[in-house]
Amino acid sequence: MSAGYSALPIVYDRWQRTYGKDYSTLILPRLLATIDAFGVPTSTMLDVACGTGSLAIMMARRSWRVWGIDASRRMIAAARAKRVPAGRVRFLHQDMREASLDTRVKLATSMFDSLNHLLTPGELLKTFRAVRGCLEPGGLFVFDINNERCFEHLWTRNGAAHHRDFTLILENSYNPGLRMARSRVTLFLRHGRHYRRHAETVWERCFTRREVARMLRRAGFRIRSCEDFSFAADPALGRIKSWWVAEAVA
Numbered sequence: 001m002s003a004g005y006s007a008l009p010i011v012y013d014r015w016q017r018t019y020g021k022d023y024s025t026l027i028l029p030r031l032l033a034t035i036d037a038f039g040v041p042t043s044t045m046l047d048v049a050c051g052t053g054s055l056a057i058m059m060a061r062r063s064w065r066v067w068g069i070d071a072s073r074r075m076i077a078a079a080r081a082k083r084v085p086a087g088r089v090r091f092l093h094q095d096m097r098e099a100s101l102d103t104r105v106k107l108a109t110s111m112f113d114s115l116n117h118l119l120t121p122g123e124l125l126k127t128f129r130a131v132r133g134c135l136e137p138g139g140l141f142v143f144d145i146n147n148e149r150c151f152e153h154l155w156t157r158n159g160a161a162h163h164r165d166f167t168l169i170l171e172n173s174y175n176p177g178l179r180m181a182r183s184r185v186t187l188f189l190r191h192g193r194h195y196r197r198h199a200e201t202v203w204e205r206c207f208t209r210r211e212v213a214r215m216l217r218r219a220g221f222r223i224r225s226c227e228d229f230s231f232a233a234d235p236a237l238g239r240i241k242s243w244w245v246a247e248a249v250a
Contacts, residue, residue: 008187009077010166011189013054015163024058024111027111032062034245042064044106044107045105045108046105046108048096051072051079051114097127098130106140108142110143113150116207132248137248137249146206147240149238151176153237164190165190179207180205181205216244
C-alpha cells in the first residue's frame with residue numbers, strides 16, 4: 001500500500017463531479033438507512049480513509065462529531081480547507097493500518113473501496129484491529145469494498161475525464177489469478193496557457209467475502225450483514241460493490 005494519493009487530490013472533487021454526483025452524495029442515503037436500521041444514535045464517528053472529507057462533513061452537518069483520517073497529506077489538506085461545522089470535524093493524517101484516536105466512537109465508516117487499497121489479508125487484519133480499537137464495545141463498522149464483478153467489468157477498461165482545467169486518464173488492468181488490479185493515473189493540469197503532467201499508480205486487491213469475514217472475526221467483530229449492491233448510473237454493471245456491517249464485540 002502506498003503512502004496515499006499525490007496526483008488525484010489536486011482534482012479529486014472536480015473529477016467526481018464530472019460523473020454528475022460525487023460518491024459521498026450517492027452513498028449517504030445507504031449509510032443513513034443502515035444507521036437507522038441498526039439503531040445507532042447520533043453521536044461520534046470515525047471515517048477511515050476520508051479523502052477530501054466530503055462524507056465526514058455531511059455527517060457533521062447532521063450533528064455527528066466526526067474524526068476523518070487519511071494517509072494522503074494532500075487529501076487531508078483539501079479536507080481541512082473546506083468549510084466545516086465549527087468544532088464537529090477533526091481531520092488527521094494517519095495510515096488506516098495505524099488508526100488511533102484519543103477517544104472511542106460509536107460508528108466507523110470506510111467508503112469508496114478504500115479498503116481495497118490494502119494489498120494483503122494481513123494488512124486488512126491490521127486495519128480491522130486498528131478500527132476495532134477506536135470503537136466502543138457494540139459500535140458498528142460500516143464499509144464498502146469492490147467485489148470481483150467490479151474488477152472484471154471496470155478495472156479492465158480504460159477511462160478519461162475531461163474538465164476545463166484538467167484531463168485525467170486512467171489505464172486499468174486486472175489480474176484475476178493474483179486478484180490484483182492496477183490503474184495508471186495520468187493528470188494533465190492547466191497552468192495558464194500550458195498543462196503540467198502528474199502521474200501515479202494505484203493498486204487495489206480483490207478480497208473474497210470469506211477473507212473479509214475471517215479477518216473481521218479475528219479482529220474482534222461480529223458480522224451483522226453483508227450484501228452486494230449497485231450504485232452506478234449504468235444498471236448493466238450490476239452489483240459491483242459489497243456493503244458490510246460489523247459490530248465490535250465487547
